[in-house]
Amino acid sequence: MTIKIKLSGGLGNQMFQFATGYAVAKKNNVRLSLDLKYINKRMKHNGFELDEVFNIYSKVSFLNKQLSFKSINVEEILTIFDKSFYNFKEPHYHYSNNISNLPKHTFLDGYWQSELYFKDYYQEIREIFTFPNNLDKENNSIIHDINQNNSVSIHVRKGDFLLKQNNNHNTNLKEYYLKAINESSNFLKNAKFFVFTDDPIWVRENFKLNHYHTIVDINHGKKSFLDMYLMSLCQINIIANSSFSWWGAWLNNEKDKIIYAPKNWFNDKSICTDDLFPKSWIIL
Numbered sequence: 001m002t003i004k005i006k007l008s009g010g011l012g013n014q015m016f017q018f019a020t021g022y023a024v025a026k027k028n029n030v031r032l033s034l035d036l037k038y039i040n041k042r043m044k045h046n047g048f049e050l051d052e053v054f055n056i057y058s059k060v061s062f063l064n065k066q067l068s069f070k071s072i073n074v075e076e077i078l079t080i081f082d083k084s085f086y087n088f089k090e091p092h093y094h095y096s097n098n099i100s101n102l103p104k105h106t107f108l109d110g111y112w113q114s115e116l117y118f119k120d121y122y123q124e125i126r127e128i129f130t131f132p133n134n135l136d137k138e139n140n141s142i143i144h145d146i147n148q149n150n151s152v153s154i155h156v157r158k159g160d161f162l163l164k165q166n167n168n169h170n171t172n173l174k175e176y177y178l179k180a181i182n183e184s185s186n187f188l189k190n191a192k193f194f195v196f197t198d199d200p201i202w203v204r205e206n207f208k209l210n211h212y213h214t215i216v217d218i219n220h221g222k223k224s225f226l227d228m229y230l231m232s233l234c235q236i237n238i239i240a241n242s243s244f245s246w247w248g249a250w251l252n253n254e255k256d257k258i259i260y261a262p263k264n265w266f267n268d269k270s271i272c273t274d275d276l277f278p279k280s281w282i283i284l
Helices: 011-028 037-042 050-054 075-082 097-101 117-127 137-147 174-187 200-207 225-230 242-249
Strands: 002-004 031-033 086-089 107-108 149-154 191-197 213-216 235-240 256-263
Touching: 002 011, 002 235, 011 031, 011 050, 011 097, 011 107, 011 117, 011 225, 011 242, 031 117, 137 149, 137 191, 137 213, 137 225, 149 174, 149 200, 149 225, 149 242, 174 200, 174 235, 174 256, 191 200, 225 242, 235 242, 242 256
Parallel strands: 002 031, 002 107, 086 107, 149 191, 149 235, 191 213, 235 256
Antiparallel strands: none
């Protein structure tokens, strides 16, 4: 029997989907299979990144490997042609209790953006999502800077959120950022801000940061995941309405970490985001 989960979107979305599939498969003591058809068809962002970044196939023993010309997994072939999967589509954006009572042969289709889906396997998920430590000189230098300062990360995502097809996400977050910067300055004296962004020009024009800061703009393409890693090393995280920076904050190992998140995640205020944020996060 197999839990099969559809993967879509960028790395942050894939991490939510994988973590949820992992938890459901582990609870039901069945194998886990990843459906990559949508990612391979759309080829948005950097494609399938989970194994390249986190080496998941070597870490999860019950995960079916994907088909390739060099190595064909018989069990994976059977799941592709097996039409007996129960199709469970995410019914709404907030947590669905129905995921606790699924057949052991289920196809999961959704974003699953809540830690409630995988909280029972909290430590295991964190261990799977361990970043590689063979970094280049530039990133090692930033890590040193983060460790030597009272560090605050700010993630500002514009880029693809400004595209017409992505207009569901709120991009008018200037007041949120300024309030979070002010509050975090009160929490951490002599804080240094590390700004991670795909639009440094917008940041410079709108933030007018008087605080000690560095704009991190060195990780692009296949190296983009390193921004998530660097954010996770800071003492305070000011995240964007982005699953990418959500994970940067969630993977933060600081004992007394402080996380700020924007209340207006979507333009559509009717979408319930109550389960998106862990209880300890500060929502502004």
